[in-house]
Amino acid sequence: MSKQVKTNAMRILDRLGIAYEHAEYEADEFTDACETADRLGLDHEQVFKTLVTVGNDREHYVFVIPIDETLDLKKCARSVGVKSVQMIPQKELFPLTGYVRGGCTAIGMKKTFATRLDESAMLFEKIYVSAGRIGCQIELRPDDYLRAANAVYADLTER
Numbered sequence: 089m090s091k092q093v094k095t096n097a098m099r100i101l102d103r104l105g106i107a108y109e110h111a112e113y114e115a116d117e118f119t120d121a122c123e124t125a126d127r128l129g130l131d132h133e134q135v136f137k138t139l140v141t142v143g144n145d146r147e148h149y150v151f152v153i154p155i156d157e158t159l160d161l162k163k164c165a166r167s168v169g170v171k172s173v174q175m176i177p178q179k180e181l182f183p184l185t186g187y188v189r190g191g192c193t194a195i196g197m198k199k200t201f202a203t204r205l206d207e208s209a210m211l212f213e214k215i216y217v218s219a220g221r222i223g224c225q226i227e228l229r230p231d232d233y234l235r236a237a238n239a240v241y242a243d244l245t246e247r
Contacts, residue, residue: 095220096186097195101228101236108228111216115223120190121155125216128225132156135216135225136209138192140181140201143170148184150194150203152217152237157206157245167204167242191222194237203239205230210241 094102101108113127125135135155141164142148149168151159165173182188186198194203195217209215209230217233219226234240 095196095224097193097218097220097226097236100196101226101232104236106228106232106236108226108232110219111225111227113223115190124190124225125155128216130216130225133208134212134214136206138194138218140176140185140192141173142176143168144172145170148176148199148201149173150197150201150237150239151206151244152194152203152209152233152239153206153245154208157208157247159244160246163242164204164244167244168202187218187220188222191218191220191224193218193220193226194239195233196220200238203237204242204244205234205237205239206244207241208245209233 111128121137125132132155136152137155139151151164161173178189185192214227215230216225216227
């Protein structure tokens with residue numbers, strides 16, 4: 089039996105005393121969040137993706153939304169107090185955060201960025217987010233995620 093390899097996000101949750109479960113699936117390269125949820129048999133509404141943006145102020149902001157939803161960039165900008173935000177180019181993700189596309193989480197990024205979790209997370213006892221590598225998700229309480237990611241709730245999606 090192989091030993092579980094913990095991600096940086098899992099080590100941070102352990103250090104904070106936050107309870108979580110993890111789920112893994114076979115993946116060598118990027119799979120979109122919907123495919124990940126389907127492989128693990130998870131409810132799409134409870135699985136959240138992490139998106140990184142840059143504001144007109146040149147600061148970076150992280151938004152975490154349900155996988156089937158789309159960012160409302162105007163709502164996102166208002167939530168962090170800037171005029172506008174836009175998605176960063178994919179090539180900037182790893183150097184900026186330390187995470188790759190499909191394995192990005194706000195927990196344990198290279199720097200701490202203002203982070204917002206979509207308020208729909210409050211509807212669930214537990215949510216799923218990337219554990220910090222492709223093929224691994226963590227399940228935890230939304231309020232625990234807020235604490236670990238130093239985030240706040242906000243209305244972020246086009247509805």
